[in-house]
Each structure stands twice: as C-alpha cells, then as structure tokens.
Amino acid sequence: MAVYTDISEGDLKHFLQQYDVGELTSYKGIAEGVENSNFLLHTTRDPLILTLYEKRVEKNDLPFFLGLMQHLSARGLSCPLPLPRRDGELLGELSGRPAALISFLEGMWLRKPEARHCREVGKALAQMHLAGEGFSIERPNALSLDGWRTLWAKAADRADEVEGGLQEEISSELDFLGRHWPNDLPAGVIHADLFQDNVFFLGDGLSGLIDFYFACNDLLAYDVSICLNAWCFEKDGAYNVTKGKALLEGYQSVRPLSDEELAALPVLARGSALRFFLTRLYDWLTTPAGALVVKKDPLEYLRKLRFHRQVGSVAEYGVAA
Template identity: 60%
Template sequence: MAVYTEVSDAALTAFLSAYEIGGLLSYKGIAEGVENTNFFLHTTAGSYILTLYEKRVREDDLPFFLNLMEHLATRGLACPQPVRNRDGAALGRLCGRPAVIVTFLEGVSVKQPNADHCRALGKALAELHAAGADFGMRRENNLSVASWRPLFEQAEAQADSVSPGLAERTRADLAVLEASWPTGLPGGVVHADLFTDNVFFIGDDLSGLIDFYFACTDAFAYDLAICLNAWCFTPEGAYRRDMGEALIAGYEAVRPLDTAEVAALPVLARGAALRFMLTRLVDWLNVPPGALVQPKDPREYDRRLTFHRAAADARDYGLVR
C-alpha cells in the first residue's frame, strides 16, 4: 500500500456519491507498501479502504481479485470485501485509475513476529488454500520464474551500485532456478504476498488476511516458501529455524506437504527470495518523483539468498518428520 496518485476532496466526494456508505468524514493516505495508492476512509457508515490500482496490477486481473475475496469470505476466511456501488459494480474509476472500496478489517500487523505468530500464519495459509479449492477462476502468476530474467534486465546495469557483485550473483541464481524450477506440484489459489503487513492479529489471535492483488494460480508450496522468506529471517539475513518450524507445522496441521513438495522446498524458497529481490531492485531504482512511498530495500533479500544457496533440504527450513 502507498500513495502515488493524489485525490482531491471534490473528486473523492463525487466518486463516493455512487455508493451507499454514508457521508465522508475524513480520509488519509496510507504510506506503507509499494504497489497501489491507498486511502483510509471514515464515513458516517463506518471505515473503509479505497485502493487506486497502479504499476503491476492489470485492470483485466481485477475481477479475479475481487471475486476471490468474495469467494474466500463465503468459505469462512476473514478478508476484506469489495463494496459494490448502487449499480452493483465493485470496480470504478477515480483520477484516471481503476478504483475499489473494500471493507475495513480489524486488527494490527506485527512488526516483530514470533513463533506463535508464524504457527497461526501457517494454519491460515493452508486454510486459504483449502478455501480456494472450488474457486472457478484462474490467473497465471506473471511474477514467476519466466518473468525474473526480464526483470533483471531492467536493473542489471545498475545492480552493482546497489550492492557490489549483485549482478553476478543474480545471473548465477537465475541459471540455477531456470534449470531446476519444479512443475506439477499441488496447486490452486495462492496469495503470493503474505508479508507481515498483510496479516492482522487481535491480541494473539490472527484476525484476517489482506491485500490479495498478487493472488494467482500456482503451487501451494511456493506460497509457503514466500512466507518462510517474509516471516522467518532477521533483517541481517539470519534464518530463524524455530519460526520456520512453527510456520511449517501450522501449515501441515491443516494440509500436510507431499513428498514432491518437501523435495522442492529449497528451490522454491530460493526462487521466492529472488523474485522479491528483483521487484524490489527495480522499484529501488525507479521511484516515481514526488511519490509518498518508501521503497523496500532489495539488499534484505540479497542477504537471504545467501542462506538459500546453502540449504540442502527442507529440514534446513524447519520441517520435522
């Protein structure tokens, strides 16, 4: 979440007039994140989140995301719900951007998760995968292995200015991952972006998941690998095996990994780290002038890749069998 597009009071008031959500009391830009423009709305009817879609989100993909959130909620998963206007449409346009209002989800994200948080996340991730089993739409993961080399080519010339030797390390990772990326693993709907700021807790209880705008159809174990990267490393790049063990155990309490998924986990985790390093690298080098956004540091994932290159099997990530 971030603010790239400024919205005037008059434009917002006109946009909201198509909805039955009361009168506008206040609104505020949300600076966290890197992908879309987001505002917190407070109206006489309650609280909402307004999102204007930017950058990597294609308008043709929005029905997938919005229908998925509605589907998951009917299966008992706590997540924001699109608010439809008086004409029954969830998707509108504001300041030249596709725009959606979603319900506000109570809870807070944890900045320093512990093993209990990771266990709860693992369970929620497996429940998400189960809840999406009968979702009728598909969306290709356009940030999977085939996209990584084109992303790197956008940043290759400047990569070493961010971290010495980054270009050569990335070339080596790409060669390994393109040759060994697994296929045929169990899959379906995945979130693909469950960082700590997209998971809410109330006290010690997980209260819901947000930001489904990278959701797609992919391997379930890849989604787990993304979470291992996002939740189980220190900022310095040290892997917290205790947290990985809790996350995997929480996941397997709902959906045990099969033999192929276990074997593929180190490659998937390395690939997930490379994917986020590359998108962060491109963003780091291309922040729009005047954007109220703090780009994420690609060097965090460069450090995590050091661990992944040395990992021998899933036990290094905390799998206990």
C-alpha cells in the first residue's frame, strides 16, 4: 500500500484542465499498488484513477504501458483505458512526476479465489494474449534469465541469511534454467504480473485486468506459468490441482497450448517461481526498515520452485499432455 507523492488541489485542478473529464468532486489516495501513487477521483461524470509514476518505473517505458492498454481495450479486452488530454497526449506531469488519467474499472480483486475464478483468469489471460497481437511497440522482459542473473549477483552473498544452503541451491537452479530455457515457443505481449490483486470480478464474472506495468514481450506460456504460481497454490504451500486444471482449461478454451508449450510448463514454472523469489529476496535484503511497503516473504516462492522441480509430468498440473 502506498501513496508516495501527495498532490495539492491547485496542482490537480490545473492538471485536469488539460482533459475533458467534468468537474472534480473528490480525490483520495488509495492503498493499492507498490510501484506508483494512485488516487481515486470522483467527478461530475465518471470516476477515474490518477496514477503518478514513481522512480521505479522507467519513464521511457510509459508509452509502451499506456499504448498497450489502449491497444488491448480497442480489441475488446476489459482493462483500464488511459484518457487522452485535449492535445492528444496520454502522459502529463503532476507534482514533478509523469502522470496519467485512467478510466476506473468497477470490480473487486479476490482475497479467496476458487477454481471457477481460476478458469475465468485463464480465459482472460488467453484473450489478452490474442488481443496483444499487432501491438507496435516492443519491450523486452527485463526480468527473464539475464535479469535474474543480475538480481542474483546482488543478493547471492547474503542469501544464506534467509535460509542456509540457498546460495548453492539458487546458483545451480540458474545454471539449470540457462541450459533448459525454451526459445522456440510462441511469443507475444504478456502481462507478467497477473496476481489476484490485478484481476477484478463483479458478481461471478471477471470484470477486467489491471496493472500492466510489468507487461513485456516474452513466451506466452511463461505468462501461464506465472498464473499457475500466483493462483493455484494454497496458503499452506500445496499445489491445488483443481485450480490448476481450471486455469489451464480456461486458457485453452480460448487459445490451445501446443504440445511443446505444455511440455515446457515445468521449466517455465521453475523460472517464474524463481523470478518472484529473486525480486522478493532482493527487496527483503534491501528495503529499509522504515519503508511504507510491506515486505513479501521470498520463501513462499522458494517452496513453489521446489514443487515445480519435482514435477514429473504436466499431468500433475491438471492437464493431459
């Protein structure tokens, strides 16, 4: 939860004059998102989200993120839509930060998702993968093999503080993934962070996907493996095969996975578990004690990584190979 940058009513009014959005009636900082400052605005028309991009987001990446939301929305995916200013630009500046106004998506993220929700998530992920086709900007995944090695180089020395033996285990995992990472699977725009808090539901239906600030170009099946990690484990660390089956069936009802993609799932899932393990480990070791962000436990992802390492066949994820 975080609001890093406060904004004054005068600066905000000046900013809003560049848009055609009605009169502001209220704005409140919201306690969601860890990378940016977000405000929920009420106006005499529709509610809006105002996002101020903080330092962890590369300003050069913003045209990719904002353009992608426009591209996906135009192709029928339900996601927030950046509003153009009167001069056509999607990006402005407020309180010294790059800032964008984005449509408000009704719906709630689920603290306790069930298998039927996992099915909807699988469907929506596949819809996003199809809707992403033809998007003209490219953004390589900074958090794939090379990025993991860079993160690991910064954290390896202190890894054994978190758990004894980690230094050796993770080094050999990186070696393994370097040797076995697939490079000939279908690729495209992936969400890369489709956790519970980035999927909204209204009633029983999925109402939309949000937070495209890790989106990039990578293997589509890698995105599926991220969702398996994010949605299909229970709090006690056990893989829930009913949820996995539902998520994979949902995905394949929209975009069937090839035999090669299915066969690669265990390796991809080891990679995505390692990716979240490493960023959490790095944050764990470097976040100052007084920071406003709640640190997430890296060991949750170490346990998931170990699960995937002992998977013998993709049938164990809930799908027939």
